[in-house]
Amino acid sequence: MAKTDRQDLRRSKRAKHAQSTAPTGKPSKGPARERKQAQNAEKGAILKYIREMPLDVLLEIFSHLEPADLIHLSRTTKALRSIMMVRSSRSIWTQALASIPDLPPCPDDLIEAQYANLMFTDYCHECLTNADDDPNLLLLMFMEARTQLCHKCAPCKFKTARAFSGSFQEVKSVVPMTKESFETYSYSEWNPKKYHVDVANELMAEYDKLTPVERGGWLLEQTAKQKAISKHAEACEIFFQARLEQDEQMIASIRLKRQDQVIERLKELGKLSLASPIVVVIKLFLRIQRRSSLSRKWEEVEPEMLEWVEQQKAKHHFKQRVACVESRIREWLIPIYAEFMASRPHQGQAVHPTLLEISFLEEFRAALEDTPLGQSPSAEVTEAAIAKLPELVDRWQQTHDDALLELVKQSHSSKNSEISRETLFHATTSFECESCHEKGLLYPNVLAHRCNFLLLSKSGTAGFVAAPTKYKQKKRKRDEESENKEEVPGAYIKQVFSKVNPLSTDHLRFSEAGYLHTIQVLDLLGLAHDTSSKDLRSKAPPLECHCFCYDVINSSSKAPVRVIHWPKLVSFRPLSLSRCCPQAGDANFRTVVAGGKKNILPGKVTPTFICPACTKTEWNRYSLRHFRNQ
Known part of the structure; x- marks a missing residue:
């Protein structure tokens, strides 16, 4: 299709359809249409004035413009384009390029207008997408190929070289090449070489037309051209880096000047004092603002700025109060609590309430938070708080003992036994942590387990949320109650202990396997089942353990043998206990513990395995099937 035919076809596609005069019920667009017509008339008058201007005057005006301005102006109308894109107007582009300091000269393979379009525009040369219109667009400039493309084109x-055939291997060394990743975010450190398709096809076509004698000289000529282009591309890259640094310095100077002006306005309004620490925060806030905010007037930003200053004042006051409460806890509460615990008689209790729980006692909370800044709690307040400590400690101990006893009562082993506080000290009473899977936690040390004081989302993998990556930051949810957090009692104390929670036993459970292990150990030693953990630890000899659930099950059907002590016996980590012998009930037990004896059937050479839950005798090679399938 001829060029004139394509132009006529485009005109026909853009031709407007005849509008109907029938009423549509929609609001009238008369005023908006009139304003648009007025704007178009004004632009038309300006363009008419430019067309009537003498050519020498017009060229003199154009000679004072920058290359980017000339490009935008040449795309305004066809008349201006016909003036600026002719050979006689080459001096305009030459002067515009010369006005840019440190700009590399125009290469021989480009004219000045093409060079300006390559260096001073931000759009894709293939799909014509502008970077200002699409913030997610990644523009890549390939100076050696004389083009600028987006990451999609x-x-x-x-x-890559695999996409070419024919004589590509002979001309590959003179084809523009890049190792750039065409992705918005590249996760790979290695990228293969990629070659420009159009230049490669053009060079291969020229190479195929030459005779074998001419090809050598032609390759030398193209190699020299490619070296000159590469050298010019390096100079352009240095120019872009220097220009980027200049732009950043200019923006930084404008922001510094603007922040000084904003601070002076706030001081005039009485919102800031000369020694206010909020000034530092405001400077940081203005420094990280977007570039578009530099041109905003004070009348536009005044309400937002005043509201933000009040919020920063409240945050600063809150931080001051938190620092004061933390200092009082360190200098006033800790010595009082340490002296109190040293004066109490030793009752075999190794764990005490934490400072967080002591601080939330009303007498201590009022002394820590309500005392004015710069003052210490009075002697009367201190005595009243100390008088409440024995009651708090006893109530705290009783509460957590009851929680542990409730776990014991829910177990399978406590159905036919009497449960009391002394049960916690028995050797058969051990606990497991569902968060970190630690086992063999005995009383009272179980109360000091580290997971007791952590959030559920911070212990183990419960509530796990992937961390924000480098390319996609995690959005923080706004706390609606953050503005009124100072009015909530205990807010300052909670902020001091932000990484610690009150003791919680929600993630603990009674260890059924540890109970059955310990029962067998007590029977082997001839001890009563109510023996304390302290006594058993001192009397327990080394034991030979044939253990299937506490050791890795390999291809062999024979259980591994270990010589261990009782505390280690209840702290091993088992495999999944969901496929144990079903007759064991809730015990989930499939372990044999013996004092060095092996049960051998009469007349048989192979030793057998006896299930402690169902007392069924099986051959060793069938023991795994017994535990998994029955």
């Missing part, structure tokens, strides 16, 4: 114009 670049893969179509640059291919």
